[in-house]
Structures are given as structure tokens and as C-alpha cells.
Amino acid sequence: MKLMEERIRRDGKIREGGVLKVDSFLNHQMDIRLYQEMGKEFFRLYERERVNKILTIEASGIGIACITAEYFDVPVIFAKKSKTKNIAGEVYTTQVESFTHGKVYDIMVSKEFLGPEDRVLMIDDFLANGSALKGLAQLVRDAGAAVVGAGICVEKAFQPGGDLIRGMGIRVESLARIKSMSVENGIEFC
Amino acid sequence: MKLMEERIRRDGKIREGGVLKVDSFLNHQMDIRLYQEMGKEFFRLYERERVNKILTIEASGIGIACITAEYFDVPVIFAKKSKTKNIAGEVYTTQVESFTHGKVYDIMVSKEFLGPEDRVLMIDDFLANGSALKGLAQLVRDAGAAVVGAGICVEKAFQPGGDLIRGMGIRVESLARIKSMSVENGIEFC
Numbered sequence: 001m002k003l004m005e006e007r008i009r010r011d012g013k014i015r016e017g018g019v020l021k022v023d024s025f026l027n028h029q030m031d032i033r034l035y036q037e038m039g040k041e042f043f044r045l046y047e048r049e050r051v052n053k054i055l056t057i058e059a060s061g062i063g064i065a066c067i068t069a070e071y072f073d074v075p076v077i078f079a080k081k082s083k084t085k086n087i088a089g090e091v092y093t094t095q096v097e098s099f100t101h102g103k104v105y106d107i108m109v110s111k112e113f114l115g116p117e118d119r120v121l122m123i124d125d126f127l128a129n130g131s132a133l134k135g136l137a138q139l140v141r142d143a144g145a146a147v148v149g150a151g152i153c154v155e156k157a158f159q160p161g162g163d164l165i166r167g168m169g170i171r172v173e174s175l176a177r178i179k180s181m182s183v184e185n186g187i188e189f190c
Numbered sequence: 191m192k193l194m195e196e197r198i199r200r201d202g203k204i205r206e207g208g209v210l211k212v213d214s215f216l217n218h219q220m221d222i223r224l225y226q227e228m229g230k231e232f233f234r235l236y237e238r239e240r241v242n243k244i245l246t247i248e249a250s251g252i253g254i255a256c257i258t259a260e261y262f263d264v265p266v267i268f269a270k271k272s273k274t275k276n277i278a279g280e281v282y283t284t285q286v287e288s289f290t291h292g293k294v295y296d297i298m299v300s301k302e303f304l305g306p307e308d309r310v311l312m313i314d315d316f317l318a319n320g321s322a323l324k325g326l327a328q329l330v331r332d333a334g335a336a337v338v339g340a341g342i343c344v345e346k347a348f349q350p351g352g353d354l355i356r357g358m359g360i361r362v363e364s365l366a367r368i369k370s371m372s373v374e375n376g377i378e379f380c
Contacts, residue, residue: 023300024302024303028267028268028270028299028300028303029265029266029267029300029302029303030256030259030265030266030267030268031265032256032259032260032263032264032265032266033263035256036260058248058249058250059248059249059252059268059270062249062252062253062256063252063253063255063256063266063268065253066220066222066225066252066253066256066257067256067257067260069220069222070222070226070257073222073223074222075215075219075220075221075222076219076220076222076253077218077219077220078218078220078249078253080218080249082291101272109218110213110218110219112214112219113214113218113219
């Protein structure tokens, strides 16, 4: 998606250690017009797949998932990262490793909201090591639901996540795929 | 907002200890059509206020904030709950007490995204003790920006948050205000 690549080139900031800061438009401040364009594109890519639910993970996937859901006219579920008093009852749960935060945590979805009748599109802002997306796919499969695919805003194609998830037989559509980036040489898309 | 009250009556679940579970449509699974109606209503209430930014807090406020932002055609900022490697630089920060999770945590917003030129509408799913909303208002004021008001999906009017925030001179608009609720007697709106 040209618009996404252009926006990353213009407003993304490359930091040491493979960090790409996109917090002026994607995951701290959120440019809702850009979100609408992303939502339309995910709909174009998956509209024939009879998606009836969108699944994401807190926190930065939620906004994109909600705007995308308007085009599909389906509900969104977000996987929660920690147990709260307000999730009682039975949950699907699995573990995810966060490289950004340097820790392993549980994610969970109530069993009420995912079942064998569901065809699920997973949405997230970043795909890097693939741990979060693999976790989401695990929750969907545990529920007996169908994984239609994933819609990702920014894929770091130089990290193993994309190959990992596609290797599981899951369709992954990324709006921008970064081949390489460095403070010295800038950013190159696939 | 009648629609919100009806939905809470139909699908909300009252638990012991003043807990209202609305996770089938509001803060785990999210009914996007309902979100659109909420967004329209917040726009109707605040459209004359020259809002140019919407501020919320992760995680469950983000979806409502993003859909609402479409009607205002403004960006959303979500306050983050913990420091990550990806927020470098200067931030506005304050402390919030979570009664649900039983702990105190920091929230923060990058100084880049809030300034004296901003007129900010705060959006959140629940208003109970008011700690999160008070924290958001503090961040806005620290930035020298104007607090236009707050848009809340569900206010527990039997808890002190509403009075606390209104007592600070902040306009609060809640789509459903719960006067009382109990497992035995059900729910009564204001």
C-alpha cells in the first residue's frame, strides 16, 4: 500500500537496534484518516472470505481493528494481556513473548466469543518476531474457529515473524513490508 | 442514550461487589454498530466545541475513541500505561489508581502530541472512581491544552468519580448513568 510506505518514509523514525517509531500516526497518536484507508484495503483483500469476526490484541491493534470492522460490519474481539476481575469464566489462553518489553505474558479470550462457527481475521499494527500473531492464531484454533488470515500495518520482513506465520499456512497481508532499515541508510521496502 | 441503557439491561451482567460485565459488547467483544451510535452521540454533544484531538487511555477506551474520532475528523492519542522502549523523549506523566486491578500505575503521553493549541475531548468506557479520567485531565492541563470535556459510555453514578470530575469544572457526558445496581434488584438508571 503506497500510502502506508510514503507515510512511514515521511514520519517514521529509525532508531538503533531495529526500532521503527511510528508513534505520530500509528501507535500512540493515531491518524484516523489513514486508519480508514487501511481498513478499506484490508476489506478489499479479504472481502470474499466471509469474515464474521476480527481479532486483535491490546493495546495498539484495537483502533485499527475497530475501523477495519466497520467495512466488514462485524464485531471485534481483543485478546487481553492479563487477568482482571472482570473476565470470569472460561477462557482460551496462550503465551506470547514481547521483545519490546522483554517478557513473556499470557493472552486470553473468553470462550463465549469464539467458536467453531467463526471465520476470523486477525489484525495487528506490527509483525516482527510473530509471537503475538502466532498466539492469536492459537486462540482461534483452540476455539475450533477458522483463521482466515492476518492484516498487518507494518511488517519487518527482515525479522522471522512473516516466514513463521506464513509457514503455518496462514495468509498474511501486510500494508508495508520493510526489507531493511538502518539509521545510516534509511528504509527499503520489499 | 436509550440505546446504551437498553443494551446494558439486555446484555450486561451484574456481579457481586458492584461489578458490571459488559464484555459481550463494550470492552472485550466490541459491537462496532453500537460504537458508531456512541460516536455520533458524542459528536452531537460536543460538535460546537472545536475539538481537535481525542484523548483516551489504553486499552478499552481506544476503540470507542477511534470510532468517535471519525465523526470529529481528528486524531486520537492514547495514554500509555507503562514505559516501553519505544517511547523515548519527553512525556507528560501522572499516576492513576486502578480499582479493578488493585494497583497504582503511571500513565503518559509524549509531549510531541499535546500542546497549548489543543482542545481535547477525553473518551473512556467507564467512569467509576474517576482516577483514570482525572489522570487524563491532568496530562491535558500539564500540556497547557484545553479540556473540552469527557465522553463516557457507562458512568457508575453511585461511585464518586462523576462528582469528582464535575467538581473540577469539567463537563462530563455519560451515555448511561447507573444510579444503583445489585444482583437481587437489577439495574436502575439515573
